[in-house]
Amino acid sequence: MYDFAVLWDWIAFAVRWLHVITAMAWIGASFYFIALDLMLKPAPGMPEGAYGEEWEVHGGGFYHTTKYLVAPDRLPEHLTWHKWQSYTTWLSGAALLMIIYWVGGELYLLDPTKADLSLWQGIVISALSLTIGWLLYDVLCKSALGNQPTVLMLLLFVILVVMAWGYDQVFTGRAALLHLGAFTATIMTANVFFIIMPNQRIVVADLKDGRTPDPKYGKIAKLRSTHNNYLTLPVIFLMLSNHYPLAFGTEFAWIIASLVFLMGVTIRHYFNSMHAGKGQPNWTWAVTVVIFIAIAWLSTLGGAETYDEAAERPLTEFEMRFASADGFEDAYNVVQGNCSMCHAREPVWDGIRWAPKGVYLETEGDVAQHAEQIYLQAGRSHAMPPPNAIQMDAEQRAQIVAWYRAVE
Numbered sequence: 001m002y003d004f005a006v007l008w009d010w011i012a013f014a015v016r017w018l019h020v021i022t023a024m025a026w027i028g029a030s031f032y033f034i035a036l037d038l039m040l041k042p043a044p045g046m047p048e049g050a051y052g053e054e055w056e057v058h059g060g061g062f063y064h065t066t067k068y069l070v071a072p073d074r075l076p077e078h079l080t081w082h083k084w085q086s087y088t089t090w091l092s093g094a095a096l097l098m099i100i101y102w103v104g105g106e107l108y109l110l111d112p113t114k115a116d117l118s119l120w121q122g123i124v125i126s127a128l129s130l131t132i133g134w135l136l137y138d139v140l141c142k143s144a145l146g147n148q149p150t151v152l153m154l155l156l157f158v159i160l161v162v163m164a165w166g167y168d169q170v171f172t173g174r175a176a177l178l179h180l181g182a183f184t185a186t187i188m189t190a191n192v193f194f195i196i197m198p199n200q201r202i203v204v205a206d207l208k209d210g211r212t213p214d215p216k217y218g219k220i221a222k223l224r225s226t227h228n229n230y231l232t233l234p235v236i237f238l239m240l241s242n243h244y245p246l247a248f249g250t251e252f253a254w255i256i257a258s259l260v261f262l263m264g265v266t267i268r269h270y271f272n273s274m275h276a277g278k279g280q281p282n283w284t285w286a287v288t289v290v291i292f293i294a295i296a297w298l299s300t301l302g303g304a305e306t307y308d309e310a311a312e313r314p315l316t317e318f319e320m321r322f323a324s325a326d327g328f329e330d331a332y333n334v335v336q337g338n339c340s341m342c343h344a345r346e347p348v349w350d351g352i353r354w355a356p357k358g359v360y361l362e363t364e365g366d367v368a369q370h371a372e373q374i375y376l377q378a379g380r381s382h383a384m385p386p387p388n389a390i391q392m393d394a395e396q397r398a399q400i401v402a403w404y405r406a407v408e
Helices: 002-039 084-103 119-142 149-170 173-208 216-243 253-275 283-298 307-312 317-323 328-338 364-369 371-380 394-405
Strands: 050-058 061-068
Touching: 002 061, 002 084, 002 216, 002 253, 002 371, 084 119, 084 173, 119 149, 119 173, 149 173, 149 216, 149 253, 173 216, 173 253, 216 253, 253 283, 307 364, 317 364, 328 364, 328 371, 328 394, 364 371, 371 394
Parallel strands: none
Antiparallel strands: 050 061
């Protein structure tokens, strides 16, 4: 099992690396094309059917881009499709969610203080919930509201707030924010896969067969692409939130997540307005700062589970596996002597006001629950405790390794 723990951690690292790389490619392409679309301007001498053109300079050369509102009168031999960035980002993200929050669900997904769920029940909720947003959103887009983009965005925001609250009722704060990000990213990728790409294929097929393409397909694709543009920044925040316990380690995490979507809108509105030549609405930055201050304030409110409550809570079946293993008492004493002063509900180490990454290592349940992370970071590696704070000797690290290896 211990060899598998190391291998599994490296697999998670590799998938996360792939996810970050492809996400950068997708976000970069999305931001570029939205900015390009907004900067297009009519010019004399443009080809028939052209909507606008843009001149750019980059990498020592000049680029001349022309956009056709529907399609050109002929299809070029070489046509570049932008789709794999989106698909690979979602697939790698889904794989990472399974690795971290399904396989590691006893630690990262389930919160026994919120809902009494078995791991398989948590996984079912996790999987099924990701499809709900896309189905509801797609129905709304295809209704009469598709012609009222502002109303549609407000309804989407309401859906996201409801999901933020719902996730926070059953999952850990960390898992709730991550799932809200995955929920939103699923809508974005489904937009590409089910709407934008099929519409573009219809236009291409019409051109090949000598038919005049219907402009409605481009209009629909542009609406979905614009929605993706406004959802991108909140998704990035939610994906990074698992590194910051102040974002997820509070009973108001769902409100924080909801406010993040508003920040995403204000920031994108500024850049979209600037690219469209409509001026620089600097008021958006003031609104963004106010929202961010509200988020920071909310992060300090509400109490987490107290030490006494944690100590009195019965151990879960998962925790009992590690708490009953040979060597647990020795490992527990090592953790208490080297880690609990920082990883406490009320840390006593100078300069630390909140447990790093929201990880508590005070009670027997705490230590048993985080067994694998303790093994990897303090047993197999010297990542913890920080060497400039405490020097854990080799014998103590060996006791942690022996305890983890004793688990059947």
